[in-house]
Amino acid sequence: MDHHVNQSGRQKVDADLRAPLRWLFAPRCVVCGDPGLPDRDLCAACHAQxxxxxxxxxxxxxxxxxxxxxxxxxxxxxxxxxxxxxxxxxxxxxxxxxxxxxxxxxxxxxxxxxxxxxxxxxxxxxxxxxxxxxxxxxxxxxxxxxxxxxxxxxxxxxxxxxxxxxxxxxxxxxxxxxxxxxxxxxxxxxxxxxxxxxxxxxxxxxxxxxxxxxxxxxxxxxxxxxxxxxxxxxxxxxxxx
CATH class of the missing domain: 3.40.50 (Rossmann fold)
Incomplete structure (x- = not known):
């Protein structure tokens, strides 16, 4: 099998594996514990404060x-x-x-x-x-x-x-x-x-x-x-x- 195809396939599998992990380990607000903003450990309400x-x-x-x-x-x-x-x-x-x-x-x-x-x-x-x-x-x-x-x-x-x-x-x-x-x-x-x-x-x-x-x-x-x-x-x- 072509190496480029193998590499492309591995990248797709890695991306598919990471997708549920992003959901499982979504940021949590360090102040109140609610779901955090994307890429930030702070929720919208606490960020506004x-x-x-x-x-x-x-x-x-x-x-x-x-x-x-x-x-x-x-x-x-x-x-x-x-x-x-x-x-x-x-x-x-x-x-x-x-x-x-x-x-x-x-x-x-x-x-x-x-x-x-x-x-x-x-x-x-x-x-x-x-x-x-x-x-x-x-x-x-x-x-x-x-x-x-x-x-x-x-x-x-x-x-x-x-x-x-x-x-x-x-x-x-x-x-x-x-x-x-x-x-x-x-x-x-x-x-x-x-x-x-x-x-x-x-x-x-x-x-x-x-x-x-x-x-x-x-x-x-x-x-x-x-x-x-x-x-x-x-x-x-x-x-x-």
């Missing part, structure tokens, strides 16, 4: 009535040239992020990455995406870095070089969630460093899962700028208002 961020401060991503620069950033310019958040920290994102961060729920992370890709695709691309690192002691306890788990597929989808080694967390700090704004800044003083001799791009976009006061991102941006990076921006999955 995603809290996409609207008008916000261009320097800190704090929600505003209209886009611009908030009063605080005008009076105290931050070390970040710009911050872009995909979402406000609200349902269902405020449920999905903790599931990824504390419960090894990578399906929740996949949904967030799919949504962030759509939100960030039209932004100016930096030469490098750098996820905020965990200190090695916390990484050992948790087993994975949630910012890196989100940044890796995001960088791949948007074709941005990913350089997690460009920023290191040299000091184990207290959990930021337990501190007020002043203590957060003090807690992060000298927490980040750039390896000596690292090849530095001119433009870096930091990535983190959640931005609250911005103290962590600011400390990382200051370390990069001190090392010689000309422009540092940030992308975050969600911004706490």
């Amino acid at each position: 995603l809290p996409w961020q609207g008008p916000a401060c261009t320097r800190c991503a704090l929600p505003l009535p209209q886009a611009g620069i908030c009063g605080h950033c005008l009076q105290h310019p931050p070390p970040l040239a710009a911050v872009h958040a995909a979402f406000d920290y609200a349902f269902p994102v405020d449920a999905l992020l903790p599931r990824l961060k504390f419960h090894h729920d990578f399906a929740a992370g996949r949904v967030l990455v799919q949504s962030m890709c759509a939100q960030f695709a039209g932004l100016e691309r930096a030469t490098t995406l750098v996820p905020l690192p965990l200190h090695r002691s916390r990484l050992r306890r948790r087993g994975y870095d949630q910012a890196l788990e989100l940044a890796r597929p995001l960088a791949r989808a948007l074709r941005i070089p990913l350089r997690p080694e460009l920023l290191q967390r040299q000091r184990a700090t207290a959990a930021q969630s337990t501190l007020d704004a002043t203590a957060r800044k003090r807690n992060l003083r000298g927490a980040f460093t750039v390896p000596t001799g690292a090849a530095l791009p001119e433009h870096v976009t930091l990535f983190d899962d959640v931005m609250t006061t911005g103290a962590t991102l600011h400390a990382a941006a200051e370390a990069l700028r001190k090392a010689g990076v000309a422009q540092v921006e940030a992308w975050v999955c969600a911004r706490v208002a």
Whole structure:
């Protein structure tokens, strides 16, 4: 029998086998469990509830009535040239992020990455995406870095070089969630460093899962700028208002 016919036949059989599998393993919504949208683990109703961020401060991503620069950033310019958040920290994102961060729920992370890709695709691309690192002691306890788990597929989808080694967390700090704004800044003083001799791009976009006061991102941006990076921006999955 002709080899081309054999190959064509095998392809048809493979396609026929995959068809019922697509039905058997159709996407399920990671929020409510209902059938998901095609190629997405989120149903139409939960997708409609995603809290996409609207008008916000261009320097800190704090929600505003209209886009611009908030009063605080005008009076105290931050070390970040710009911050872009995909979402406000609200349902269902405020449920999905903790599931990824504390419960090894990578399906929740996949949904967030799919949504962030759509939100960030039209932004100016930096030469490098750098996820905020965990200190090695916390990484050992948790087993994975949630910012890196989100940044890796995001960088791949948007074709941005990913350089997690460009920023290191040299000091184990207290959990930021337990501190007020002043203590957060003090807690992060000298927490980040750039390896000596690292090849530095001119433009870096930091990535983190959640931005609250911005103290962590600011400390990382200051370390990069001190090392010689000309422009540092940030992308975050969600911004706490």
